[in-house]
Amino acid sequence: MTAPLRIGSYAIERLLGVGSFATVWLGYDRALDAHVAIKVLAENWSHDLRVRERFLDEARLLRRLEHERLIPVHAVGELPDGRPYAVLAWADGGSLRDRLAVDEIPAPAALRLLGEVCAGVAVLHRHGVVHRDLTPGNVLFRSAGPDGAEQVLIADLGLAKALAAASGLTARAGTPGYMAPEQDDPGAVVDTRADVYGLGRLGIRLLAADPAGANPTRPDQPRRAPEIRLRDGVPPGIAAVLAQATAHRPADRYPDAATMHAALTRASGPPGRPVRSTRASGPAGLTVATGPVRQRPAPRAGARRPSRLRLAGAAVLAVAVVGAVGAESGGAGSARRVGGTYTTGPLTVALPPGWSATGATWAGQYGADGEPEPALVMSPRPHRWAADPRLPGAFVGLSASTAARATPAGFLAERTHGDCAPAPARATRQAGVEWTVVAYRCDRGRPQIIESAALHPGRPALVYVQIAPPADSGPAFVDTLLAGVRLR
Known part of the structure; x- marks a missing residue:
């Protein structure tokens, strides 16, 4: 793939990520001395009106909500060939998926992180929006200050819809392993409880001793709670919260992300600190790289990799839209x-x-x-x-x-x-x-x-x-x- 020299007023430095429906480039604004992530609709989908609608709706939705827990959007534009693009804030700390690929997050930090994600999804729910694709790849980290603090951001709303449009006959959408059972049924009503399921599966990935063993309940056993064995250091009451969040029937789950967040807080005991750290916090921190992008040396042979990698990798994943054509x-x-x-x-x-x-x-x-x-x-x-x-x-x-x-x-x-x-x-x-x-x-x-x-x-x-x-x-x-x- 040949990198463009410029997109709009931004000089293109490198490729951040490629998906089936969009390509994401790292852009640089010389006037403001700032990096941005530029998401461009893939050429082979540009002929389809519905895909274009979803692509632009994501940018409009993020712009309308404009909240510190959601990835900010700065502008939209169109390439000379007619493909739309969106200029987004660059999440220089990478994604939760990137971090989990390096090492597990220590249990106390993982629990605080799950609470931050719940709070971000609660913002969507307060505005009548259901995300429908909550995965580690859609949880991003962004530097928030000179002390190494960072924001936890919810991104990739390409599958999100207003609740009024998310019920009834809709396209199958979501990521296997995190997708609520009803999202596999084109005739089912999909609402905030589908996001609660995704949050529960995300919590199992972060907090369970054996995430793969805590399988979703089967359709023929809708009332059976998944067996969740927690990691050391996680309060035992969290297992019941995750089991209720991942119940097969939507009616058996928490009604929305805010209610689940409150249940997590109660089960956690005393409120935890916000997910913040400094560069000196060591492996248990959630640190990010600031300043110019540069290559880091490979770890020494035999050295244990830290549980936090200072990533400057893919900032925004390509939009995933299921059931569209081009x-x-x-x-x-x-x-x-x-x-x-x-x-x-x-x-x-x-x-x-x-x-x-x-x-x-x-x-x-x-x-x-x-x-x-x-x-x-x-x-x-x-x-x-x-x-x-x-x-x-x-x-x-x-x-x-x-x-x-x-x-x-x-x-x-x-x-x-x-x-x-x-x-x-x-x-x-x-x-x-x-x-x-x-x-x-x-x-x-x-x-x-x-x-x-x-x-x-x-x-x-x-x-x-x-x-x-x-x-x-x-x-x-x-x-x-x-x-x-x-x-x-």
């Missing part, structure tokens, strides 16, 4: 335009006047052979339509793997647009294909987005078409475009 150039299959049509693999589309097409694979969707499944984007300017709300366009993808797990109606139920109002789903038959169509009216960005899906009439595969229609067009434009989708 077009990716290249890949398997031929892609060609013939007259007023465009063909890639088994997909052929009739192009509206003035439109062209591009793309050959459906990013993130893989068939039984491990190869990406086919897709294309068509628009008057295919490479710009997702970034420019004034441009009409459409994404078309064909997936056998999706057909194996979802009906067309079920797949569309996963692809709601939180800021838009849906019309009732309608059915239309075009060119021998039975389509389910849902139209969304939106208050910002594009005034209308059409989601549509159908089963391939000749083989087990689902065809999905997302349309941003021209202004003032009606259902006839949508039906004509769907009638022009031919499947081999």
Whole structure:
């Protein structure tokens, strides 16, 4: 991957992290003599409107909440190729995942840290937001003063939604091992109790003597508490708190992070000190590096690694969005335009006047052979339509793997647009294909987005078409475009 020289007004120094949906760079503001983390939407997902919405919603949400326990966002922008980026504070102390990879955190500090994380998630809950992906990688550390003190920050809200939008039919989202059982059910209500489960699993990772042995309860045993054997130095009452937090049924858990935090405090005995330290605190401290980024020497052979590594590593993880799509150039299959049509693999589309097409694979969707499944984007300017709300366009993808797990109606139920109002789903038959169509009216960005899906009439595969229609067009434009989708 070639590093850009600049993003906006920031000089790029190095890569911080790469994920499926975004890339994070370390940027430097020369005028302010400050480093920032710049998260850029991955190119192969930039064509999908829903992924862009999630990406920008995370930045807007962090900006709106603007709390010392949440990763700060400074600005958003757009690259010349149309991909959005967000400028975030650089968490120079790295993540909890990084630290646990080096050594275990001493029990008293781990318990205080869990309380700090609960307090951060409680901020989200007070504002009606559920995070849905609380993992060690989403707990970050940032220098907070010259004495070596640091802030504990909650980050990566790419899966977070307002509670009003987080219930009902939603896409499966979360990290196995920390994800609440109900998040695996697309028809379940996901609320603050899902975050309580994630906090409980995080607590087990930090405080249990055998985290792998404290397995989640099975669906056929919803009332059985997980067996939690605590590390030495952890008050025994903490086991009951973690067991209640990780109960299989949401109704058996604490209602929110603040209530769980209060239970932790009661079970811990006298209130602990804040998670702070100085550089001289030794292995039990939570220290971070300050000043310029520099390489540290490798530890001496045979020396025990300290329980705290002064990290200047990945600051913000790439957003993880499950169940979204994007077009990716290249890949398997031929892609060609013939007259007023465009063909890639088994997909052929009739192009509206003035439109062209591009793309050959459906990013993130893989068939039984491990190869990406086919897709294309068509628009008057295919490479710009997702970034420019004034441009009409459409994404078309064909997936056998999706057909194996979802009906067309079920797949569309996963692809709601939180800021838009849906019309009732309608059915239309075009060119021998039975389509389910849902139209969304939106208050910002594009005034209308059409989601549509159908089963391939000749083989087990689902065809999905997302349309941003021209202004003032009606259902006839949508039906004509769907009638022009031919499947081999």
